[in-house]
Amino acid sequence: MAEPCRRRMEEDEEEVEVEEVPGGFTIRPCWPSDFEAVRRLYQEAAAEQVGTAFRQALQRPAVLALLGLCAALPFLGPWPGPGPGLWAAALMGPALAAASLYGACLRFGRASAAGPLQEDLADIDGYFLRPRDAGLWVAQLGGAGPLVGMVAVMAETEGPAGSCELCRLAVAPGLRRCGLGRALFCRALRFARARGYRLCLIYTSSTNTAALPLYKAAGFRLHQAYPPPEIGPLVQLLCQVTDYILTLRLSDTHPGEGGSAGLGA
Structure with a gap:
């Protein structure tokens, strides 16, 4: 393990602890040995949204x-x-x-x-493991099985002061609706609050049908809706895909953040 990663994990003992999730899953901080599996999981989640669109x-x-x-x-x-x-x-x-x-x-x-895969997921150590105010967590099946979920938090430099972005939430398609997505989501929100962030932003899309109910139940509100810049005018006319910016004041609490009944990406 790279030395900066080791120091970061030793300093943040509360984030080193493995969280057990019903269903035989564990949630833990991402390790350097997970990097390729994380990228594959994100690519699979992105490919699934093509079919949804x-x-x-x-x-x-x-x-x-x-x-x-x-x-x-x-x-x-x-x-x-x-x-x-x-x-x-x-x-x-x-x-x-x-x-x-x-x-x-x-x-x-x-x-x-392509953007995330060429930017933050191309340098997971620099974006998520080295900074103290960022983090990436993975869900593992059975404690030693394959990675089946992920979520990340990082500072949002383009938003108001004290803002963070909750991003890269993904769960393997066959494991939806079992509460794993909610557990990852809540882990990220706990970290954001512990780090003193005041506002959390999520950049998502109308094709992300698995996670949108989760965000709504947690109290996120629509801040902006706009056509994706990657899509041409003809495809936009036919597909009507919409990108969303959602926001949540982290001083707020909402009952949708607890439990797993009826939700879960």
Whole structure:
């Protein structure tokens, strides 16, 4: 283990303790040996949101109308009567349109994940382990199994004085709705309060359907909503993806921070 990491963990004894979570999980500070697993877990979570964005897009009236138009176009031209070729063209049009839309969602997902993977997750030690006012925690299955969750806190330099960002909350897809996401979330909030932060910000998206109910239950409020900068105008028109900035005054308490019934990312 790198010496700066060792000193940090020795100084913050309360963060070294392993927290047992019902279901056979443990939450502990991230170690240097976890770095690659943390990046893989984040990539998996980002990839899952691509599918969410695509499914949400398929429910939009504009997209349904576009698919219907693609199916109808072969019948609107000066073609002979209906036949196998015409029906094949009617099916091919919507399929190609849906494939193009999925490709656009995929490019959006890759672009939105690239920032963290090239910045803070590329230098986990420098962003989260060395600074005393930052931290990254991982959830492990069975104490020695694979990493199945993560969450981080770091100072928010662009917000008001005394602000922090709660970020990188992710839980393996097969382990949702069991309280693990809530346990990670509460661990990060406890750290933020202990470090004296006054305001906590979360940057998230309408595609993050697993975590949005958790944030709302904990008392986070919408501060700003805006189109993702990584998405083009046509894809935004069809998909209607929205980025959110959520805020919580850490002096506030909210019943949604305790327990795990009915929530959990």
